Amino acid sequence: MTSGGEAQARRVLTEAPADLLLDRLADELARSHRITGVELFQVDYRLSVLLPLGDGEPLTAPGHPAWRCFDHQQPVLVDGTGWFPVGMRGERRGVLRLSPVPDDRTTVGELTRIATALGHELAAVTAGTDVYRASRRARRLTLAAEMQWELLPGRSRDRPSFRLAGQLEPAYAVRGDSFDWSDDGDRLWLSTINGTGEGVAASMLTALATHALRNARRGGLDLADQVALADQAIYALHRGEQHLSALVMELDLASGVLTVVDAGSPRLVLLRGGEVSEQTLDKQFPLGMFEDTDYRAQRFDLRRDDRLFVLSDGVIDATDQHVRYGETALDRFLRRTGPMTPLDAVRSLIGDLRAFVAGDLIDDAVVVCLDWTGPQP
Numbered sequence: 001m002t003s004g005g006e007a008q009a010r011r012v013l014t015e016a017p018a019d020l021l022l023d024r025l026a027d028e029l030a031r032s033h034r035i036t037g038v039e040l041f042q043v044d045y046r047l048s049v050l051l052p053l054g055d056g057e058p059l060t061a062p063g064h065p066a067w068r069c070f071d072h073q074q075p076v077l078v079d080g081t082g083w084f085p086v087g088m089r090g091e092r093r094g095v096l097r098l099s100p101v102p103d104d105r106t107t108v109g110e111l112t113r114i115a116t117a118l119g120h121e122l123a124a125v126t127a128g129t130d131v132y133r134a135s136r137r138a139r140r141l142t143l144a145a146e147m148q149w150e151l152l153p154g155r156s157r158d159r160p161s162f163r164l165a166g167q168l169e170p171a172y173a174v175r176g177d178s179f180d181w182s183d184d185g186d187r188l189w190l191s192t193i194n195g196t197g198e199g200v201a202a203s204m205l206t207a208l209a210t211h212a213l214r215n216a217r218r219g220g221l222d223l224a225d226q227v228a229l230a231d232q233a234i235y236a237l238h239r240g241e242q243h244l245s246a247l248v249m250e251l252d253l254a255s256g257v258l259t260v261v262d263a264g265s266p267r268l269v270l271l272r273g274g275e276v277s278e279q280t281l282d283k284q285f286p287l288g289m290f291e292d293t294d295y296r297a298q299r300f301d302l303r304r305d306d307r308l309f310v311l312s313d314g315v316i317d318a319t320d321q322h323v324r325y326g327e328t329a330l331d332r333f334l335r336r337t338g339p340m341t342p343l344d345a346v347r348s349l350i351g352d353l354r355a356f357v358a359g360d361l362i363d364d365a366v367v368v369c370l371d372w373t374g375p376q377p
Contacts, residue, residue: 090158234288314365
């Protein structure tokens with residue numbers, strides 16, 4: 001049951017101007033809960049720092065209460081200061097710092113729900129203001145990266161029958177790698193693109209492929225025809241001089257049947273019962289390489305709690321002084337991600353790659369992790 005204070009906080013958020021969500025919420029919490037300290041920290045594009053909205057110090061230490069809150073998606077109270085997860089439907093946006101907060105279960109539960117409501121409002125208003133986007137970047141994005149991040153549906157998604165997350169690297173300078181997803185409660189569509197080229201040209205090619213796949217999907221075409229339409233769109237514009245690789249999938253959420261079209265795609269890896277295996281795919285021509293390519297779909301049966309990784313070649317080919325990260329290291333790391341959520345698995349793998357190369361990756365890399373948790377009542 002929603003309390004009067006919680007209901008009023010939701011009304012305040014709904015009615016607040018897009019750029020004043022936090023200010024209006026702070027005023028309401030001061031009135032209703034005598035909370036005098038309100039600060040929003042958003043996770044940056046690399047998933048490596050929590051950045052304050054406005055003045056304040058970025059938070060990077062993994063053991064900080066804010067990061068414990070972000071990682072476990074649970075409120076954390078330390079000496080009268082509360083940290084609350086801000087997100088919606090599995091998309092983690094950051095944490096809300098509130099003080100003073102009493103160590104009272106009812107109050108903490110109410111404030112947790114208010115922080116979630118803030119997450120929903122942030123998602124609703126972000127398209128109309130740059131306030132929140134500009135505050136969640138630790139440095140300037142390249143133009144190509146700006147285009148790529150605007151193209152994404154989000155970075156993580158949770159539903160009763162699946163959990164999903166993806167990440168691009170180098171986050172502030174990515175060019176052509178990307179991913180996209182959509183679900184309607186019965187099916188989940190997921191595409192991962194291993195782009196080609198440099199800078200804005202690579203981003204434009206990826207955007208064309210993504211929008212063509214969306215157009216075909218929303219038009220009700222089957223999976224192979226979706227890929228064929230995207231292939232034709234790229235070929236019509238570039239006549240085979242530019243092309244890109246893609247892996248396009250459709251998961252039946254009730255049965256676990258996975259339909260796949262491999263258009264010169266990234267790698268598809270299955271983690272089942274602690275064992276890692278690469279799925280054997282029928283490799284077909286990349287999108288836009290030839291006119292009127294006839295694509296064929298494959299089908300695989302997933303088991304409850306199977307985990308899939310989609311990995312672009314930038315992951316395996318990451319190098320440190322000419323030493324490749326390689327498949328052995330990759331398989332060993334993927335095996336260790338079993339207990340992690342998909343977002344934590346993706347973030348950990350990207351972090352391991354950064355540590356291996358001692359900095360940002362030079363080549364684009366995309367990692368997507370999908371868990372099918374089984375049919376739901």
